[in-house]
Amino acid sequence: MVLSAEVSARGDGHLFPFISRRFFMTTEVPIIRARSGSKFISPQGTKAIKDGMRPSDLTEIPDSAPKPSWLRVRIPSGVRYQEVREIVETHKLNTVCAESKCPNIAECWGRGTATLMLMGSVCTRACKFCAVSTGNPHGWLDHNEPTSVADAVALMQLKYVVLTSVDRDDLIDGGAGHYAACIRAIHERSPKTAVEALTPDFRGDHGCVEKILDAGLTTFAQNVETVERLTHVVRDARAGYHQTLDVLAHAKAYAPQTLTKTSIMLGLGETDEEIEQAMDDIRAANVDILTFGQYMRPTANHLPVRRFVTPEQFRAYRDLGLSKGFREVVSGALVRSSYRAEQVLEKENVGL
DSSP, X not given: OOBOOOEESSHHHHOXXXXXXXXXXXXXXXXXXOOTTSEEEOTTSOXXXXXXXXXXXXXXXXOSSOOOGXXXXXXXXXXXXXXXXHHHHHTTOEEHHHHTTOTTHHHHHHTTOOOEEESOSEESOOOTTOOSEEEOOTTOOOTTHHHHHHHHXXXXXXXXXEEEXXXXXXXXXXXXXXXXXXXXXXXXXOTTOEEEEEOOOGGGOHHHHHHHHHTOOSEEEOOOBSOGGGHHHHSOTTOOHHHHHHHHHHHHHHOTTSXXXXXXXXXXXXXXXXXXXXXXXXXXXXXXXXXXXXXXXXXXXXXXXXXXXXXXXXXXXXXXXXXXXXXEEEEOXXXXXXXXXXXXXXXXXXXO
C-alpha cells in the first residue's frame, strides 16, 4: 500500500488547490467551520482567515468559461475510500483532501492514498491560488507530531509516503528541524518506507534545506507554481520564482542521489513561450521531475481561471518537457504536485 500525494493548496504546494491529498496530523479537536474568507480561531488559538483569502475585487471576476467535461470526477465512494475515511476519523486526523475539495479524493482515498501535512493547518503565507487558511501561529508546534506521523505510516503499511507542510515563517528555521524529525521518525518506525517531501522554500535558507535532506529522502520537491511573470500575482510576496529555483538547485547539488521535483499550474494567464522558458529555467536547476496540472479556483475569493487547458495540450507540454531532458514529466488536467508519486519513475505519465 502506498501513500502518495498532491498539492496544493499551499502548494507550494502548496499544492495548488493543487493542494491536495494531505493529512493534518493533530490531536486537537477539529477546526470549527467558518465561512470562506472570514476570520476564525483555530484549535491552537491562532487567528486566521478561512481558506486563505478575504473577499476582494477578485471575487467579482468570473472564470473564463464553464468547467469542461474532462474535469468531471466521480463521487467519492467504495470500500477502500470508506476505510481511509474511518482511519482519518478514528485517529482524529484532519485532511485537506476533504477541506480543499480536491478533485482526486475519490481516486486517491479509493486506492488508500493521501498526503500527510505537517505543522498544523494554518499557513503564514497567503497565495492567491491556495485554499489553506492563513494566519500567524506564533511558534505553536505539536511536539508529538513526529510520533503521530510515524504511527500513521506504520498503521497504513505505506511503502511510499509524501509529506508536505504549511509555511511557518513564524519559526526561526521555518520548521525545518521539526519537519526533519518527522522524516527520521518514519524511518525509525518503518525503515523500508520511502519518503518524499514537498517543502516550503524556507526563505531560501540553504541550511534549512540541508536539514530536510539529511533526514533521508527519496524525492525533494518545492513548487515554482507558475511562470516568472505571474509569480508576484499568484504567490505570496515572500515567495519567489528564482528563490524556488535556487532551493531546488541547492538540493540537487547537496544531495545528488535525491530526486528533485517541481510543479506548475496552468490556466492562470501564462503563454506557451513563458511555459517553455520556465521549463528551461527549471531544467537549468537540474530538476529531475516536472508536473503540470490545471489550476482550479478553490473559492470565489481566489484567482479566476483564465483558460482550461485541453488534454491534447497537456500531452504536448509533456512531450516538450521530455525533449528537454527531464527524467519524467507528469502532465494532465487533474495532476497535482505529487499525484501518483510512487509511479513517477515508471515513465508512463503515471498511467494517464
